[in-house]
Amino acid sequence: MKTLLSVIALALLFTVGPSLSAQDGDLTQKTSLWIGGHYTTFSDYTKKVGEYKIGLDEFMPEFKVNYLGVGTDNIFRLDGHFYDRYNIDGVADVTIADQFSFNVQYRSLIHQLGQDRLEYMSTREYFHNTGSYGGKILTHEVLDPQADYNVHRQEILSEMSVLLSQKRNVRFYAAHRTILTDGHVQSIAGTHCFSCHVTSRTAEVQNNTHELEAGLQADINPDVTVGYEFDYRFFEPQAPDQVARFDVAKHPVHGGAGAEFSSRQVFDDTSVVVNRIPKSEKVGNKVRVKGNLGEKTRFATSLGYNRVENKYTEIYSGTWHGAVNLSTILSPRSRLVIKATGLRTKGTDDYRIDLPVYREGRPGPASSRPSFDYTRLSTLDRADARASAEFIHRLNPRMILAFLGGYERIDRYNYPADEDYVTSRLIGQGKLRYRQGLRFSGWARYRFEKTSDPFVAERGLFEARGREALGRDLTDMPAPWTFYYEREALHYQPITTSPTDAHEVELRGYFNPNPKVSLNLGLLFHYDKNGDLDSLDVKRTKFTPTLGLNLTPNPKWVLSTGYTMNHVTSRGPITVALFDG
Amino acid sequence: MTGFHGLDGPRPPLLLRWAVLLVAAVCLPSTALLAGDIENDICAGCHEDIAEAFSQTAHGVYFSTRPALADYGCESCHGSGIEHVENPVADNIINPANTDQFGSSMLCQSCHNDRQFDDWPFSEHHAAGVNCASCHNSHSAYTAENALTKDVPELCYDCHAEVRAETRMPSHHPIAEGKLDCRDCHNPHGGPARLTQDATGRELCFSCHANIEGPFVYEHAPVNEDCGLCHKPHGSVANNLLVQNEPTLCLNCHAMHFHATVESTEGPFEVPQDRSRDSYSTEDGWKRGMLTRCTSCHTAVHGSDMPSQSISTGGNALTR
Incomplete structure (x- = not known):
């Protein structure tokens, strides 16, 4: 692929008034206007490379304006940026007497x-x-x-x-x-x-x-x-x-x-x-309750129902959803945070598929024209429950140790691969955080996830070698024909390469030798595999070292720089050979 | 001695003080923290640069322009300064920046008690020991929006650096271009993201990509399961934010297209030996055609209301 050869961006031709500040009685105002431009050209490139940029090959003016007004009763802010006619952003908000606030935002982009x-x-x-x-x-x-x-997207x-x-x-x-x-x-x-x-x-x-x-x-x-x-x-x-x-x-x-x-x-x-x-319409209702239980516990709960309807076919999916969160002080050194969410989604699962009769009007006996009508089962029909508890304990004024345990379960009803298909996941995490005043802080974290029966596509993956029975009754079929669709049930079975075991280690440190310098170092390592397919050696690794440096020579200037490497390897089989038709 | 936020160990009376503060915040949401023991000018005597900068901050301007808030001062956030004035060392004055889950996030919430902070005690940031001052700077006039120490997403990248790398990958949401930022999908204060009501990632994605929510007559199971099965939202080397390029991604679940098969049930797939015809009919011919981009034909990969002509799938080949 011939790709991008050059990108030239010229900006900041001149700046008018870094900011204009004025004090008029009780009104404080700050205004700034930025006028510049850019020139972007691409040569022999695919649009995908400049996915959100357009190369007009000509100079384009560019404007930014910012205004902030603070009075005794109100605050008004206006920010605007004109990059080109496809990329315009603006936001305005007003707060009056701490009782009324209004915000309106416009943004647009072009996706090539x-x-x-x-x-x-x-x-x-x-x-x-x-x-x-x-x-x-x-x-x-x-x-x-x-x-x-390209597609132009505007949002208000x-x-x-x-x-x-x-x-x-x-x-x-x-x-x-x-x-x-x-x-x-x-x-x-x-x-x-x-x-x-x-x-x-x-x-x-x-x-x-x-x-x-x-x-x-x-x-x-x-x-x-x-x-x-x-x-x-x-x-x-x-x-x-x-x-x-x-x-x-x-x-x-x-x-x-x-x-x-x-x-x-x-x-x-x-x-x-x-x-x-399809056109679609969604209606949702939700109630929330939050507050205190005694002096040591805070809670927040919610319960709601969403319904999304396809306006062409009138099929729908409805979801009950709820959440319970608790945070309680067990002792002056210990806290416990408990979170639980639940979903119950039910779609239109009795939708009748009415397909044309196979080979209708074609030569051959009537018995070779089977009907393929069937009742479609929705994979939306499911329940999803997740719960976690995290115990946070202060070992000493500088160190905090936290343990998290979690359990997740997805019940899929009427799932084509299995009528009651359940995935469950156990989660464990330990974290040690160290803080030495403002000069150094850091943490070490380990997390594992153990999943049983992870998600599998409804139609399966591999040949089911050794299966003797065909998925369909072929007694009416004209021998010796055996069609592709008849062989699928014979040759497929549900296996997934999604991970059953995942491990993640993270180390991170923040160094602030003085208020003007901040350095952070990090290392993230992730490993997962499918233990059910050990013989196929399915595994993935992710290795991400990071380095960040912030310099603040004075309050007006901040220099940030960083380096992150994301090295990902993945090994897993794709489908084995099936048949040649 | 820091005491107030418990950095030096158990101090039950002070925790009780926090509880009272919390109740006061709920009961009297617009009521200020009480005026302190020390005048601001006394603080400014030693911390001149901070006092000067603070007067230009949103807090400083806000306090100075509201007569009802005239009594707000340094001690509103830093606690009583009596001991600190007598013995000016760092550990006898509250520093909100130096706290954690056991510290003073509630301090800020005593005034900032909008519903957007309801879920803070249960948030991942809170559990990780992040406090308000980790991201917000109330002393500098040169801050980003909402007194953030830096603009988003650069601020978030300080801790979530691997995300920075992902947003620079060939396919990415337009975060680096400034058209989205982390807060469009994540709520740093806990709770659901903007305009989402339930806890599923699917609903979050559909809030912008409503065209693929359906529900459809012909479904694609992973779409109803989790968008993350196929997509990496921050960025990917594969097109369309896919976790792997086509057809590899598709072949994790689906069988090879039969004409691309290298073996058959009847033996090896035999190919012509005439390599001069390499533009067509090489040994990789059908593999090239059928194992390049599945969505060339299966265009309605997120679901469809219209049956595909392929009867073998019950009309569910998602080709139109």
């Missing part, structure tokens, strides 16, 4: 996606031992080779808070967010010939997300605060659906439409929608 030339999709088989072409052929076609694919976030009653700390708060994405992407669409002929075209993107959150909280007594939150989100794609034409299924060379093409008849000679994103 580049174009896949599909050049790897060009190949053809040979007939065995003949040296001549034959068998499958795979080609590609880029229908819009000059397209420049506004938040407000009102203190309605100071005595009871009654506060109303609300937030609204709009995310707009528009642009064009490369859509690689397959017709029923897509096994052999792949085409790419330009697809429009125009997605709008609106989300509203509002809540109310109040102290019902000096020790207990209650709150309620409502959340509503609506997502709507506004770009027109993409439609692809599925031609008459036939052999691309001799035009035959034999049994080998019969599985392509599903969308035979018709136009169908491809790449459609």
Whole structure:
């Protein structure tokens, strides 16, 4: 891949007034305006390299403005940055009489996606031992080779808070967010010939997300605060659906439409929608209670329910979620923090899949036209429980020792791989923290996670060698045909390369020989493996040494520099060979 | 002797004082810590540079412009200075920067008691011994937003340096470009991130990427399990924040496409020996085609409402 050759960025042409400060009665104001520019050019690069940058190959002016006004009753702040027309950021917030605050933020970016030339999709088989072409052929076609694919994302976030009653700390708060994405992407669409002929075209993107959150909280007594939150989100794609034409299924060379093409008849000679994103609507409600239990314990709990609905198909997923957090002082030297969360998600699991009849209209006996309708089971149907307890003890004024124990469990109901598929995880962590005043602090940490039955894809991974029974009843099938889909149950079984044992060690130290110099050193080592697949030697390691240096010669200047290396190795088998069709 | 925040061992009466402070904070959220024993000017006599800088900070400006807060002073945060004035050594005055879980995070919360701090006692930062002064500097006028000692994310990288490396990888969220920062996904004070209600990472991701939440008729199981199974949110060497490049990632769970198989149930996959035709039909021909990017054909990898034509998967091949 030919990549980026040069990136030139020129900035800070001139600066006007580092800041203008003024005191007018009770109003203190600070204003600064920054005017500069940048010049960015790329040469012979893929868009992915400059994923969030655009190389206009011309000088672009750039502005920043900052304003802060502090009065006796109010604070107003305004920050803005114009980088180019795709990259504009701004924030304004106001606080009045410590009772009302409002914040609005705008930010935008461009995400350059580049174009896949599909050049790897060009190949053809040979007939065995003949040296001549034959068998499958795979080609590609880029229908819009000059397209420049990118998506412009804009986000507007506004938040407000009102203190309605100071005595009871009654506060109303609300937030609204709009995310707009528009642009064009490369859509690689397959017709029923897509096994052999792949085409790419330009697809429009125009997605709008609106989300509203509002809540109310109040102290019902000096020790207990209650709150309620409502959340509503609506997502709507506004770009027109993409439609692809599925031609008459036939052999691309001799035009035959034999049994080998019969599985392509599903969308035979018709136009169908491809790449459609559903509208969705989410509604959430949540109650919170926090406070004190006696003089030594604080708690925070929540209980809520979210429901997300696909507005096209009307299928949904609903989630009950709750959390309990406790922090208690066991002794003047010891604390205990207990946290527990739980989720129960249930999706539409009785959705009926209505597929066209296989080989309908094609030659052959009726018995060779089985129905493939079935009831879809949702992998969303699950319960997730997590709990941890951390004991924190001060050994002496400089050292703190902490132990954490945790347990997590995921129950998946009606899971295709196993009807009641459970993953559980034990977590243990020990940490020793040392602090010598402000001059040195550091810690050593060890953590392990022991997982039983980690996540496995619903369709399995390896051949189930030795399995004698096929997954389907083939008595009605025209012998001697054995189709791919019939062999899957025979050849697959659920195995995962996700780790069952994970270990992590972290060492970190912060040195502050004087208030102007700060140095931190760190080392992180992670190792995990799948103990169930020891014979396959599945393992991963991560090694991350770090170095950071902060220099503060005076309060106006801070120089920060650092070095981090992230070395990751991964070893694991991918699927073994199956069959050649 | 530091006493107040217990650095020198068990001091029950002082802990009780903290409890009273906490209750006072809940009952009287806008009530200030009481005025102290020592005038600010006395402190400024020795700590002139700090006093000068403090007057320009958000706290300094805030206190000075509100008559009701005129009594706020150094002792509001540092405790009584009587002993320190008589014997000016470091260990007889409270230094909030030098505390931990057993110290004075509650001190700041006596005024900063918004709901955003509700979960602080249960947060990972609190458990790790991080205190307010670890990230915020109330004495310097030259701080970042919210009196942070540095801008985010550089401040966070001081401890989470491995994340800095990840955000510089070829595929990354636009953190280095300044379009996102850590607080868009993480709440440094504990509790859920912005605009998320439950505790799942999925909901956090879907709050911005609502287009892939569905729920879909044809599901992809890992999407309903955990986005982190396939994606590294901070950055990755693989495209689209994938933990591994395609097809390796996909082949961790799925079988090879049959035409890319190197062996078959009927014996080895035989290839032509004519290497002059290396543009097509080399021994790696089908492997190149089928083992490069699965999502070229399986475009709806996060889920779809429309059946794929492949009947062998029950329409669930996620090709459209």
